[in-house]
Amino acid sequence: MTLPGRPAGPSSETEAVVLTAALELLLNEGVASLSAQRLHAATGVSRSTIYRHWPTPRDVLAALIRVAPHRPTSPGEEAGPDLHAEVDALCDRLRDKPVDGFLHAIVAGAAWDATLADLRRQYVEDLMTPFRTALARTGLTDTMLEDAVSAIVSPLLLDALLLDRPAARERAHRTVDTILDGLR
Incomplete structure (x- = not known):
């Protein structure tokens, strides 16, 4: 049974749009640019969606770390x-x-x-x-x-x-x- 209401997390498309913009803002303007208002202006995603899933710049950074690609390693014998x-x-x-x-x-x-x-x-x-x-x-x-x-x-x-x-x-x-x- 599914319960009515909002989904637990953002759609993968919304997450990709917001986090891609967040990384660009972070690299160009620093952590202070990761506000919901600034992310809304950069992406067009509603401020309420951004606040709901990434209420603080810390939450945005945590999400960026979580989705950062990890370089695969293939351990050798030595x-x-x-x-x-x-x-x-x-x-x-x-x-x-x-x-x-x-x-x-x-x-x-x-x-x-x-x-x-x-x-x-x-x-x-x-x-x-x-x-x-x-x-x-x-x-x-x-x-x-x-x-x-x-x-x-x-x-x-x-x-x-x-x-x-x-x-x-x-x-x-x-x-x-x-x-x-x-x-x-």
């Missing part, structure tokens, strides 16, 4: 080649507008809205997950694994976010090699 491939992929993503722009916007947004800090953390954790997956096969303890992931990824994020320079791919590859040499 961690080394996988880690090097992940370094290259992350450096490319940090250079390209969707990831780079989204990361800059969510970091800036979290600076003025503390409720965005968990989303920033979630987004960065998603970027780090492939490194954890590759390193998990090496037998590192949890603490050592987290230290190794941080040693590889943190300088890349520092370059991209704070120093406004390309992520140092070669340095990250040397870090991977140093970590793996320490395991042998």
Whole structure:
């Protein structure tokens, strides 16, 4: 039996229209542009629909993270080649507008809205997950694994976010090699 009333979520078409516009606004104007009024103006979707499904900019960001494509990984037999491939992929993503722009916007947004800090953390954790997956096969303890992931990824994020320079791919590859040499 179906109950009368509004559906639980937006139609896939409405969601696609709103979230596509939201990403464009976010990349060009920042988190503050994700208001229902601004999304309505950009999409023509009614403000009530936007308020119902994405009442705050935080909700819009959470939806964008939820629908963000995750790069498929196909683990090999050895961690080394996988880690090097992940370094290259992350450096490319940090250079390209969707990831780079989204990361800059969510970091800036979290600076003025503390409720965005968990989303920033979630987004960065998603970027780090492939490194954890590759390193998990090496037998590192949890603490050592987290230290190794941080040693590889943190300088890349520092370059991209704070120093406004390309992520140092070669340095990250040397870090991977140093970590793996320490395991042998």
